[in-house]
């Protein structure tokens with residue numbers, strides 16, 4: 134099995150805020166990440182597919198085609214958006230890195246053909262990242 138990864142990036146605003154909780158509970162749990170007036174991140178996403186290289190092309194899949202799929206289904210909906218407000222498929226969800234990685238998988242997986250989506254690695258900051266394997 135061979136693993137192929139495409140790295141992309143997007144910028145977005147969000148806050149970590151549970152609307153079912155009081156402001157005090159949100160601030161106690163999430164600290165400055167609960168700031169009502171939002172904060173932003175330069176996210177980096179690593180999308181990994183797995184499969185066997187095709188005998189004719191040597192490709193698991195054309196990585197340029199993978200890049201186009203990521204652009205259409207992930208970057209265009211998320212880049213320069215407010216994750217809590219602007220993205221229909223995140224409506225009602227907590228916008229943590231974990232939840233975002235799972236949601237990105239759900240958006241992308243149905244469009245990968247000829248090989249298998251293996252991993253979404255999502256960096257919220259250079260020091261915080263999540264790996265999601267679809268389970």
Ligand SMILES: Nc1nc2c(c(=O)[nH]1)N=C([C@H](O)[C@H](O)COP(=O)(O)OP(=O)(O)OP(=O)(O)O)CN2
Pocket residue numbers: 149166172228229230231257258259260261
């Ligand atoms: N389990 C999680 N914990 C936290 C998440 C998350 O998505 N999952 N997110 C945050 C915040 O969004 C927060 O903004 C993180 O940014 P920051 O504090 O700047 O992160 P760094 O640790 O990289 O920055 P330092 O300058 O090194 O403190 C919080 N928790």
